Amino acid sequence: MPVKLTAPDPASLLPIAGVRLGITSAGIKKPGRRDITLIELAAGSRVAGVFTQNRFCAAPVTVCKQHLDQMVQRGGDIRALVIxxxxxxxxxxxxGLRRARQTCEAVARLMGCATEAVLPFSTGVIxxxxxVDKILPVLPAAQADLAPDHWSDAAHAIMTTDIVAKGASRQAQVGGRTVTVTGIAKGSGMIHPNMATMLGYVATDAAIAPGLMQQLVKDVADVSFNCVTVDGDxxxxxxxxxxxxxxxxxxxIDDDASADYAALKAALSEVAIELAQAMARDGEGATKFITVAVEGGRDHAECKQIAYAIARSxxxxxAFxxxxxxxxxxxAAIGYAGVMDLDVDTLQVYLGDVLVAEKGGRAASYSEAQGAAVMHEAEITVRVVLNRGPVNATxxxxxxxxxxxxxxxxxxx
Amino acid sequence: MPVKLTAPDPASLLPIAGVRLGITSAGIKKPGRRDITLIELAAGSRVAGVFTQNRFCAAPVTVCKQHLDQMVQRGGDIRALVIxxxxxxxxxxxxGLRRARQTCEAVARLMGCATEAVLPFSTGVIxxxxxVDKILPVLPAAQADLAPDHWSDAAHAIMTTDIVAKGASRQAQVGGRTVTVTGIAKGSGMIHPNMATMLGYVATDAAIAPGLMQQLVKDVADVSFNCVTVDGDxxxxxxxxxxxxxxxxxxxIDDDASADYAALKAALSEVAIELAQAMARDGEGATKFITVAVEGGRDHAECKQIAYAIARSxxxxxAFxxxxxxxxxxxAAIGYAGVMDLDVDTLQVYLGDVLVAEKGGRAASYSEAQGAAVMHEAEITVRVVLNRGPVNATxxxxxxxxxxxxxxxxxxx
Known part of the structure; x- marks a missing residue:
């Protein structure tokens, strides 16, 4: 039975006070396809991001980073995202840079904010x-559609080769108040992090000091979007x-050692992990969801190296x-992962709960029937225990x- | 029209004085399949090898390296290869180590040589x-089959998922004599070098000093088998x-700066390159043969890094x-290859002879029709000109x- 793909129930995606979303169609690739999403942020919102490390970084990513830097420097607020x-x-x-800026200018005119207060995002063919002749004329329609409960529509509008929309919400107690976290993401191919892995937007109504935002977004990405690969691209x-x-x-929240920071980070991470796992489940052509857990390594880098060698092969x-x-x-993948001092005689490999390999070869207790039973599951965990240190990675x-x-x-x- | 695959004409594979090959069937995977190859080397033969860098290196590779070291130390000759x-x-x-050695012992008894004078090779399921209960009893049949003109049979017997057998011969003038080079190889999946990439055997009747053999085998591998990838595994x-x-x-030949060394290396490299390219042509499921040439890099490492990022994506x-x-x-692949100071605005990308991209984007002269025409060829070259140094890699x-x-x-x- 293949892995189950379900879009989130629209009602499960909770509004975030201060965020409204509007969707419309510019017919960029297909007439009528809802392909434009505008996200309006109330004054006072904090925004931070992490971006592709690809040297051919796209024009909107360059403009995004410039606008974020400029607004941080002048202490202004980001007021809109356009996707x-x-x-x-x-x-x-x-x-390309000119057209990305042109889109931001048009949004800024509509919203009555500075061009630098708008962040652009694009996904599709390179x-x-x-x-822009198709995009600019429909921006007023996106604005007219703005509403707090359009998260599910937005999750659909940002899809490309995705089969299902991806979204999640959580609530947590922070400083005696209930805070809400809602996120949406798209991505099912060209998925491999050197950091963030797709388009992902997570919003919360929590109050957090501007100086902690960049660390928080990185902390959350490291345990979520930076742990997914579909094709290594x-x-x-x-x-x-x-x-x-x-x-x-x-x-x-102004202290990253506080319980409030930890509680908010936990809620954000839960949403981001659900989105990240949804991308792997919806990987292009995927029929199975695979978790590769490498345990007992000396450092994070070697655990990740081995996990990715398996996950990319x-x-x-x-075979899955x-x-x-x-x-x-x-x-073989463990062996060529590039950990050159790895002793293959002292590690164990498990498929689900079944011990598969140890002492450099097949475990004496292993039978093909045990392995086959696990391989027929829709969700499978491969666990490699290195027995050489305290660090794990997934x-x-x-x-x-x-x-x-x-x-x-x-x-x- | 898909890429053309042709096995070498058996008559084109020239015998090498001092080498005889025998083939037989042990029925390891399929009854009747010719799956055992014995290669007998005359006394006085020099042998050197390069091997996988995979940490899960197979038992025969470990035994091979031990036997080569032992024979070099005691100045003895390798007398047989068993595959x-x-x-x-x-x-x-x-x-596994015990069974690899057991196979060598059985061959040594038949051939009347030391166990360490036999090198074992295995390919197939991990x-x-x-x-060994199937292999040992049929070794006498392989010995009985030994003949100088069985190169083509051997090329067939070492195949796994290969569609065609791979072999090539060349002759060259070395020190006023005609020397002959003949090689065979197998490999079409799990192909990605950290050095040699498959099973490859190249023999020559040339005389060369033992001290130069290891350098020669590495020089030849670096321009041939180390330039192929099918799946990155x-x-x-x-x-x-x-x-x-x-x-x-x-x-x-006792001087690596001599014309004779260069002439022999050239002939060996031609054979090895033909075998290596044959592996890519016969890559599992391949319909096209792709050459990725990266030019004008600062060093070999960055050229290879970019070439492999493209070739592995x-x-x-x-898309091909x-x-x-x-x-x-x-x-995108150039951008994520990991050359972090790469300036994408100063490089050019060609598809065949068509300039596709420059100045960080699509070339003004480029039309989709030009690109499509090249993409329909069975043999395609992608050329990336980095314009930042003197080094090339393919x-x-x-x-x-x-x-x-x-x-x-x-x-x-």
Whole structure:
């Protein structure tokens, strides 16, 4: 039975005081497709982001980073996010930057704010000019649609090859007040972090000091979006944005060692992890959700290196697709992960709860039937115990099917 | 029209004086399959090898390296190679080492040489015990089959998921004598070098000083087998072995700066490159042969890094399969290759002879029709000109098709 994909119940996505969302259609790739999302943020909102490390970083990412820097310097607020699908505005040179700014200017005029108070995001085909002639005329319609309860619509509007929309909400007690966290994300291919992995937007009504926002967004990304891989390709456009509108009435969190910071981070991380796992479940062509947990390493880097070697291997991923306990491929991936002083004789490999390999070879207790039983599950955990240190790391991925090839061979046609 | 795959004409594979090959069937995976190859080397032959860097290196690789070291120390000759397909004897712990040595002992008894004069090789499924009970009884049949002109049979007998056998010969003038080089190789998946990439055996009748053999095998591997990737997976068993029987009558080459060394290296490299390219052409599910050339880099490492990022990207490879000039995926791969100070505004990307991208975006002269025309070819070159240094590097790969998934999902069943 393949992994279950379900879009969130629209009613489960809770409004965030200070955030309104409007959706419309510019027909960028397909006529009538709702491909423009405008997110309005109330004055006083804090915004921070982490972005792709790809050297061919897309024009909107460059503009986003510039606008965030400028507003931090002048102490101003980001007031709007504008997102289009169907075109990535990446690999578009100077003209791409100009068009990203042009979109921000148009939003700023509508909203009555500075151009630098608007952050642009694009996702879709690379190397094509952004069709601003289609986008600018429909921005008033997006504005007219603004409402606090349009999170689910927005989650649908930012999808590309995603099969289901991705969104989640949580509530937590922070400083004696109930704060709410709601997030949406898109992404199912070209997914591999060197940091954020897709488009992700998580908002909360909690109040938090501006100086803690960047650390918080990084802390949350590291345990969520930075733990997913679908195909090892890092997009030019990946962005993860954290918004805190400060309208929950809690005392502003200004200490990252406080219980309030920890409680807020936990709620944000739960939402972000749910979104990140939803991306792996919805990986292009995925039929299985795979968790790779590497335990007992000397440092985080070596645990991640081994986890990603397994999670990226096309041979391992096709074996999962076939439900074939061809576990040698997992051992091979551990071996070529690049941890050169790794002693393969002292590690253990588990498939689910089944001990598969130890002492450099197949475990004496292992039987093919045990392995096959686990491989037929829709959700599978591979656990590698290195026995050489105190550190653990987890990566989420999916299997590799005919449909991955089909989706990516036919994406533009 | 898909890439053309042709096995070498058996008559084109020239015998090497001092080398005889015998093939037989042990029925390791399938009854009747010719899966055992014995290669006998005359006394006085020099042998050197390069091997997988995978930490889960297979038992035969460990034994191979030990035997080579021991024979170098005691100044003895390697007299036989024994190769089985159908079982990799990898991930098999102490028992695997015992069975690899047991195979060498049996060959040594037959050939009347020391156990350490025999090198074992295995390829096939990982994590299954080597069936020595099937292999040992048929070794006399392999010996009875020994003949100088069995190179083509051997090329067939070492295949696993390969569609065609791989072999090549060259002749060159060295020290006033004609020397002959003949090589065979197998490999079409789990192909990515950290050095040699598969099983490859290249023999020559040239005479060369023992002290130069290791450098020569590395020099040849670096321009051939170390330039291929199919799926980025590095096997546990990869081995490339160079044999020089010394029977051509040339004065022994003892200077790596001599014209004779250069001439021999050139002939060996031609054979090895032909074998390496044959592996990419025959990549699992391949319909296209792709050359990725990165030019004008500061050093070899950054050129290789960018070339491999392109050659390994599942998104790039599925676009080639679809003949879709979705060139943004190539730019994205260049961007995430990890060359962090790369300036994407000063590089050019060519598809065949067509300038595709420059100044950080699509070239003004580029049209989709030009790109599509190149993408429909069976053999395609992607050229990235970095304009920041004097160094070039080339990598060969193939596209990524439904059949890659099919072959690897069904390999064991």
């Amino acid at each position: 289009n699908t169907g075109n990535a505005n990446a690999g578009t040179g100077e003209e 190397l094509e000019p952004l069709p 890092t997009s030019t456009n990946d962005s993860f944005i954290l918004v805190a509108t400060g309208q929950a009435g809690n005392n502003e 096309p041979l391992v991923k096709t 697709f076939a439900s074939d306990p061809n576990l040698g491929r997992i051992l 990566v989420w991925t999916c299997d590799f099917s005919y449909d991955y090839v089909k989706i990516n061979a036919e994406y533009r046609t | 089985n397909t159908g079982n990799a004897n990898a991930g098999t712990g102490e028992e 994590l299954e015990p080597l069936p 590095t096997s546990t068993n990869d081995s490339f072995i160079l044999v020089a029987t010394g029977q051509a009558g040339n004065n022994e 599942p998104l790039v490879k599925t 399969f679809a003949s879709d000039p979705n060139l943004g995926r190539i730019l 990598v060969w790969t193939c596209d990524f098709s439904y059949d890659y998934v099919k072959i690897n999902a069904e390999y064991r069943t």
